[in-house]
Amino acid sequence: MSDSWAVLAPLLQAATAGRDLLGETIRWLTPRAVTARVLAEVGEHDVRLDLTFDGTTTSHLATGSEVVVALDLADAVRGLYGTDERPWPSLAVTTPDRELDERGPSGWFSDRKGIARSVQELLSALRPAKPDLGELAVEFGSDKWGDLHWYTQHYERHFARLRTEAVRVLEIGIGGYRDPDRGGGSLRMWQRYFPRGLVLGLDIAQKNVTGPRIATVQGDQSDAAFLDRLGRERGPFDVVIDDGSHLNDHVRTSFHALFPHVRPGGLYVVEDLQTAYWPSWGGHPLGGTGTSTGMLKSFVDGLNRAEVGDPRGERSYLDRNISGISFHHNIAFVEKGMNAEEGGPAFLRTLF
Ligand SMILES: C[S@@+](CC[C@H](N)C(=O)[O-])C[C@H]1O[C@@H](n2cnc3c(N)ncnc32)[C@H](O)[C@@H]1O
Structure with missing residues (x-):
C-alpha cells in the first residue's frame, strides 16, 4: 500500500489554497515527479526546465538547448495542481543572447519568436488545459471510452460539477489483472480530470501504479469488513x-459496505451492469432480486417509500440517503443526499 496519500493531502491543500508549502511535504512532489508530468505533455523538448527548491536547482528537461526556464518547485506544483491563474512568481528565462546578437536585428527577432513559442509550450504543459474525459481515456488506455464501453459521456455529465473540487475518488479495479505493472489507465485519467483530486485505486492484485495524487491499496471487494475499514481510514469519498x-x-457487497463512506453530495457509480443479466456472473436474464441491477432498481422504490404505509414511518438508511439514481447503458450513478420529503396525504391514496 502506498503511504503517499496522507502526505499528499496537506500538500495539495496548501498548493491549491495558494499558501506557502511546507518544506517537509513538498519533498513528496519532487522535481522528478513534476518533470514526468510535464514530459507526458510535451515529450522531448528543446527548452531546459530548472526547478529550484530550498536553494538547490535541479535540471530535468535538458536536451542541449541554451534556453533555460527556471521556476521554483512550489510554483510549478501550484501551476500543475492549483486553481489560481496568477502569473509565475518565480519565472526566469535565460536565452543564448550572445549567439543571437551575432545574427543581427532581423535574425535576432525571428529567433526570439521561435524561442518564445517553445518556452510557452513548456509553460502550457505546466498549466494544462482541461481535456475531456474521452480524450483522457484514450491517452491513458482506460477501456471506459471506445474499447468495449462508451462511458465517459455519462461520467462528464455527472462529474462536471465536481471537477475543480478537491475530491477523493476511490475506484475498485485498477486494471491489468495479475500483472503488477499493467493497469492504472483510469486512475491516471481521474488524476488528470480532477486537478485537485486524490485518487485511490483498489485491486485484488498487487499493483505498482504510482503518480502524484494517486495511491493504491490491495484487497478484495467482496470483503465487507475490509471495505468498511478502508472507508474509515481513507474516506469519506x-x-x-x-x-x-x-x-x-x-457488486452488492461493495455497495452496502462503501455507500456509508460516500460524502453527502457524492456519487457511487456501478459499471458493467450487463453482468446482471448473465447467469454465469451471478445474474439473471430479468435482472431480478439478487442481481446488481435488482439492487439498484430497488432504490427507486426507496426514493418513494414515503408514499406507502405511514408517510412519516421508518425508512432504511438507504431510503433516507439516496437522493437520485441515473441509469444509462450498462452503468448507473447513485447520488448520496437526504431523501426526507414526506409522502402525499392518506386520503389521496384511496380516491379511486
Ligand atoms: C476491468 S479491470 C479495471 C479497469 C480500470 N478500472 C480501467 O478503467 O482502466 C478490473 C480489475 O478488477 C480487479 N478485480 C477483480 N476481482 C476483484 C476483487 N474481488 N476485488 C478487487 N479487485 C478485483 C482485477 O484484478 C482487474 O484489475
Missing part, C-alpha cells in the same frame, strides 16, 4: 466507482 470483478454478489 466524493466518488466511488465499482469497476472490479463485476460479479453480482461482489
Whole structure:
C-alpha cells in the first residue's frame, strides 16, 4: 500500500489554497515527479526546465538547448495542481543572447519568436488545459471510452460539477489483472480530470501504479469488513466507482459496505451492469432480486417509500440517503443526499 496519500493531502491543500508549502511535504512532489508530468505533455523538448527548491536547482528537461526556464518547485506544483491563474512568481528565462546578437536585428527577432513559442509550450504543459474525459481515456488506455464501453459521456455529465473540487475518488479495479505493472489507465485519467483530486485505486492484485495524487491499496471487494475499514481510514469519498470483478454478489457487497463512506453530495457509480443479466456472473436474464441491477432498481422504490404505509414511518438508511439514481447503458450513478420529503396525504391514496 502506498503511504503517499496522507502526505499528499496537506500538500495539495496548501498548493491549491495558494499558501506557502511546507518544506517537509513538498519533498513528496519532487522535481522528478513534476518533470514526468510535464514530459507526458510535451515529450522531448528543446527548452531546459530548472526547478529550484530550498536553494538547490535541479535540471530535468535538458536536451542541449541554451534556453533555460527556471521556476521554483512550489510554483510549478501550484501551476500543475492549483486553481489560481496568477502569473509565475518565480519565472526566469535565460536565452543564448550572445549567439543571437551575432545574427543581427532581423535574425535576432525571428529567433526570439521561435524561442518564445517553445518556452510557452513548456509553460502550457505546466498549466494544462482541461481535456475531456474521452480524450483522457484514450491517452491513458482506460477501456471506459471506445474499447468495449462508451462511458465517459455519462461520467462528464455527472462529474462536471465536481471537477475543480478537491475530491477523493476511490475506484475498485485498477486494471491489468495479475500483472503488477499493467493497469492504472483510469486512475491516471481521474488524476488528470480532477486537478485537485486524490485518487485511490483498489485491486485484488498487487499493483505498482504510482503518480502524484494517486495511491493504491490491495484487497478484495467482496470483503465487507475490509471495505468498511478502508472507508474509515481513507474516506469519506466524493466518488466511488465499482469497476472490479463485476460479479453480482461482489457488486452488492461493495455497495452496502462503501455507500456509508460516500460524502453527502457524492456519487457511487456501478459499471458493467450487463453482468446482471448473465447467469454465469451471478445474474439473471430479468435482472431480478439478487442481481446488481435488482439492487439498484430497488432504490427507486426507496426514493418513494414515503408514499406507502405511514408517510412519516421508518425508512432504511438507504431510503433516507439516496437522493437520485441515473441509469444509462450498462452503468448507473447513485447520488448520496437526504431523501426526507414526506409522502402525499392518506386520503389521496384511496380516491379511486
Ligand atoms: C476491468 S479491470 C479495471 C479497469 C480500470 N478500472 C480501467 O478503467 O482502466 C478490473 C480489475 O478488477 C480487479 N478485480 C477483480 N476481482 C476483484 C476483487 N474481488 N476485488 C478487487 N479487485 C478485483 C482485477 O484484478 C482487474 O484489475
